[in-house]
Amino acid sequence: MTSLSARFCRHHGDCGGCGNCACEKPQDALFDRMVRFVNDLRAQGMTIGMRETEDMLRALHLVGFEDRDAVRAAMRAILAGTRREQETFDKLFALYFVSAEEFEANRRAMAKARAAMEQRRRELEETLTVDGKPIEFRDDLKDVYARMPQSERDRLRDIADKFSEKMEHAPKLYEGFIRSVFMKSLLEQQMVLEDAAEGAMQQDSDADMMFRDISNFRDSEIPRAYQLIDQVTRRINGAIVARRRAAGRSAALDFKRTIRAGLSTGGALCSLRYKKRHSRRKRVVMLCDVSASMMQFSEFAIRFIKSLSEVSDHSVIFLFSEQVQRVNPFALQDMSLFAGYVRSSGVWGRGTNIGRALEAVLAANPPVLGPGTVLIVLSDAKSVDLNRAEAALVKASRQAGSVVWMNPIPEAKWQYLKGVTRLRPHCSMVPCGTLDALARACARLV
Amino acid sequence: MRDALNALKAKLNGENYIADDALAATLYIAMQLNRPLLIEGAAGVGKTEVAKAAARAFERPLVRLQCYEGLDESKALYEWNYQKQLLSIQMNRDGGQRVEDLFGEEYLLERPLLKSIRSEEPVVLLIDEIDKADAEFEAFLLELLSEMQVTIPEYGTVVAHSVPFIVLTSNHTRPLSEALRRRCAYLYLEYPDVEREIKILRAKRPGLSEALATQVARAVAYLRQSEAVTKKPSVAEALDWAMALQALGADELDDESLTQTLGFALKNNDDIREIMSDDEFIRAIL
Known part of the structure; x- marks a missing residue:
């Protein structure tokens, strides 16, 4: 057991400067440190109101300052509301409150x-x-x-x-x-x-992986990234289901069904029936850049999108570099085979021609784009023949319900990329350089 | 403080719940401050069990509300006995009954939340898997969590007779609102380490030998950290596995008993195949 109090006051910070302590005004020093600690937690993005601060002080009054671990557990229980906040809390606590030993x-x-x-x-x-x-x-x-x-x-x-x-x-x-x-x-x-x-x-934490540039992932980190994608999509799906349920439930009475149900009780409306709305899954057309630098990003994005429960199983995927290829739906059922599939497709690792790829999507027979489809382009927008790409994108945006462009390049650099400045006005381009950004973009899709 | 925490841990131990220091401190603080406790963690780490053990340890009745999609006030808080109201109207057609009479105590059906705050003795209220309920229900809970009261439009505001100790659990299948989190003390439960798992196994399965408990605890610890395993075994699954081994009369894990019982810990054929071909796994157990 380690004591925090020794650094501040031998009388548990209650003396208010009794003169018996090593420090002149121990209570002030401790209070000042607490306030700065809470302010630093807020600066790290944690929401801590007056009520939490007050409760934290009450908790400290209960546990005292004798046991550092108990102090940490008490403060953490009140101030940190998620696991990530707990990690932030622990790091700051270690810096702020060192035991005397x-x-x-x-x-x-x-x-x-x-x-x-x-x-x-x-x-x-x-x-x-x-x-x-x-x-x-x-x-x-x-x-x-x-x-x-x-x-x-x-x-x-x-x-x-x-x-x-x-x-x-x-x-x-x-x-x-x-x-x-x-x-x-x-x-x-x-x-x-x-x-x-x-x-x-x-190596610090999962949170760090969520916010790191995907292109900087080491090979050894890829399996962990897949696990994170699974966890995040589970969360997104949970939120989507809850949202859909809320939207699908209607307070409006279904009179027809209520009256019919009431016939069994002599016309008394004992059992009320409510109207429900049907949900419709989104049909998605994905156009994935699999040039050498883009394959990892495309794989992550496809994993995300395929895991979304709101996306229809009949969604279509095209791979492109200089050439275009429509993906056999059975080939991508097991995503662990994705890299092998792409490498053997003949499309992988070449230059990029977005215009040709978009034209192939537009020319697909039977047509794949329609008012009910979302066209998702996974690419960094670095392409040859931008005139052709721009013209094809304009046409695609007219045919599809909406066009979303997921770009792995950070938004701050977009202004220097010719492809982005030309293509961005014709679609909704979102930065997706990290798993977190990718997850947020995917959640917005449905 | 240390004495209070040790006493709390001893009480929980007495109910076969092996608590670590962080859990004991958080539980103690939450109870002392009358603050609801939100517990998150992977499935099967013992979140629900905390509430059950606390109820037994403090000899309080446990009121449980299991959340699910579509759960609303009528299932969680109260419902008017519509059929009874209808019958009453039909029996009093000649008049003499006021509308207000139809919304009295007689027609009120108590659901878990109302039951817990109208109880004369303080209860432990377990709101299980809150992440499965809708966001609207979460918003509705805020009044109860912060003010310990609920409002029934036709009846008025019901203030808690006794303050229940509220435990909310979540598997984090959807993010909970900031407002709900702010009103709760928070605890994240990790899988127990090997030492604690041995204690749990021996507490819950009294006849289990120390050697077998150690092997099972080491094995599940290995399976949880293995990247080859997609569905990690929970504490409950470790207990089931130990029970299966006991039923087979096994004194220790060997090839045969492992093949026969691994399905109690792993629930996925690919996982079982991967692990059975992993030499490290056998070394980790021994």
Whole structure:
């Protein structure tokens, strides 16, 4: 059991500055910290009203400050309303409320680490000297040297030792050489450290995967992405069903059925019957760009759309790059075979011709577009022959009920893309670069 | 505080519910603040069981409202006994009956929500799988959750005689409204770790040997983290599996008993096939 109170007040923050505590006004310090903590949670997007804050303080009054875990559980129960909010809460809590023991341990560990870093920086200056003067490196590179693994530092020192004699004979020549060897190693190491930091952030949580650019997913993350898609579509379907039910239920009495039911009770209307509205599933035509850079995105989008319960089973899918191919519906029943299917289709991995693809959709016989269909284009809008693409898109938007363009490129970059500026006015283009954006776009479809 | 939490955990343990510190603290706070408790988590982690165990532990009656699509006030709160009203009108055709009389106590049918707030002794009200109900019903619940009262248009406002402890559960099949979440204390239940699962298995299946309980707990822990398994086994399924093994008289998991009983933990043929060909699985159990 760890105590929070030691850092603030030995009297559980109730003394109001009694003079017996190490701190002058412990209650104020704690209160101030709580207020800043709640404000930071709000800044992270959590909705915390006065009532929650008040309840949190009541909860703290109940649990006291003796047990850090209990304090965390109590505050979290009141302030965090979803699992994602719980994760945000935990991260901030760890930063704000350190136990006295942890605080002391951290302080000691940091002091030790700082001393070690300083020692290694000095080591760099002492190892690399020309005429008794250290070779100059930027401060950030000195830090990189200090953070390097021991083996890497030993390797660099060996190189310096090997050339130390030659350095005395031709200092200018060898100074440049050694400096370049060191710089290369240090910059490489800097990159490794940055990647490691990024990797640590990326592995953080599912939430992070939902908000990361799909094109940056590593191969090892793809199965997890599929699971996330399943979870999210389950949620979307739940919301859609609830919405459809609400819209389908009508308060209007069905007089005909009520009177008919009343005949069995001698005309007394014992059982009231209400009118119901029938729901109609949407028919979707998907045009999927499967050029090499787009296949992953198209697969994710198809998985999303196919899982939506409001989408008709009779929906049609076309794959395109320079050529177009209508997908055999049986081939995509098992989405785990999608990548193999696309690779063997002959369409995969070529350039992009959106105009030709749209023309093929328009020319399909029997026609696939109609007032009741939604045409979904999954593409980054980078295409040859934009005039042809624009003309075909105008025609398609007249024939289809609506045209939705799901674009994996972030909206901020659209202004620099010629294809987007030409095609966007003729359809409803939505940015779908992350799983979260893709899920939101799919939810809006139905 | 620590004493209070330990006492609560002991009470729940006494009802065969093995609670961890976070659960005990959240439950304690929610009860002390009279705040409804919203519990989320995967299917079968024991969300409903929290309410049942709390009711038993605090010797309160449990009133359960199972939510489903289309659930409305008439099924959840109250309903006028329409047939009885109709009969009354027909019997009093000659007059002498006022319209107001038809909306009195006599014709009011209590449903779980009304029953829980009109109860003289405080109850535990379990609103199970709230995510399956419609958004309208959620909005209707807000008055009850924040004010502990409900309004019946023809009858008036009914204020709670005693404050029920309300537990809402959700499998997160649709997002719940921000308004509902704000009114509740929140708890996310994870699958139990191996140690806790062993305790649960032994508490719920008293005759189960420690060795077998350990093997079952390790096996389900492996199945839950395996990406090859699409339908993760719940605590209830782990209990069923243990019971099946007990019924077979197995002292430990071996090839034969595994083949015969794995269907109690995994409910999908592809999952079973994948796991049976996974050598890591056998190593994890042993």
